[in-house]
Amino acid sequence: MRVIPVPCRSDNYEYIIVDEKTGTTAVVDPYDPPKLQAAAEKEGIKLGQYLLTTHGHHDHAGGNDKTAEAYPGIKVYAGGEGVPAVTDVLKHGDKFKVGELDVTAVYTPCHTRDHICYYVEDKAKDERAVFTGDTLFISGCGRFFEGEPHEMHAALNEKLAALPDDTKVFCGHEYTNVAFSQKVDPENAAIQKLVKFCEENDVTTGKFTIGDEKQHNVFMRTTSPAVQKATGTSDAIKAMGVLREMKASLDQACSRREGAFELRSEPRLTRFRCAQNKG
Incomplete structure (x- = not known):
């Protein structure tokens, strides 16, 4: 598994996930599709198969419609029907594949009701990553815009904390x-x-x-x-x-x-x- 962080806005990240064995890719929170496409061209990879949205805030899902228009048939995963261009609404524990990478939805409502983190495993290389949007930051967490302390506690200290300790954390912001x-x-x-x-x-x-x-x-x-x-x-x-x-x-x-x-x-x-x- 290869993860390509693409900085956008003042402190956001959008990401490209690459299954190196099959060449299959997924984009995470594509706020700025042209930047993602430029990064893909620089790396010699193709986009257009999967889009993973952590939550519906504009600085994360604001590029969903343009991405879906650019890549007809792309699968757009999210935690709620209100997310732009969504094709597949996920529940906690739902699983799907990006090439041969295993992806599990971790439902983490609090920052927003529709917030999903994505746990990605490359079993062939024994590598793990989690894309945490605005739930978990390095040494911090997101604001409780649509939730309560018990929900953030569950998100961080029950759900995300249960992932293997060697899981790399990829946040939605450089906070x-x-x-x-x-x-x-x-x-x-x-x-x-x-x-x-x-x-x-x-x-x-x-x-x-x-x-x-x-x-x-x-x-x-x-x-x-x-x-x-x-x-x-x-x-x-x-x-x-x-x-x-x-x-x-x-x-x-x-x-x-x-x-x-x-x-x-x-x-x-x-x-x-x-x-x-x-x-």
Whole structure:
């Protein structure tokens, strides 16, 4: 399995998944179809078989219609009927193939009601990846626009956490909540390691695994003493809600102090000073 991240907008990712054995491809969240096509041509691969949509927000599904028009007959997978151009609505646990890659739908409602993560296995190469849209970010998670803390807890700490630890994480945005994670759990060695990585690298998507997230993502550590101390509760679901409120307060404070547009144009500022995460 080969994964080609294609940056778009200020901090989004769309992806091309390639089954190297058969040449079959799938695109994930094609917001900017021309960029995807240019990337495919550069890599010498063909698109047009499968489209995987994590959720219906415009910055993820906004290119679905144009992609479907460009590739008649393309299969468009999503978690709800309201997603543009959808041909196949998925439920939790539904499976399908992209060439010889095995894909499993992981239903993760909270950011939106229709949110699906895609777990992809290349059994021939013993490789795994998960495309998490706006549910899971590196050391963070998306806002609860259409859900409650118990749903994000289930999404992160029951469903995604159950995937093999060596599953690579490919997020919908280049968001990394280092500043917030440090504030919540300042003594965590895994978070300090992530800080060092972000100081030296601009890209985090695909560089970390589910196992890593269990160590440096405070939203996946709601049963840890440090997170429970920071949130003032030993209840994991309540801790999830408190963390989200703390994160929102930090975002608001940073917006007032720095200016949201300035922050969005400076990725490293978002990592080390305010770590805004609009999802």
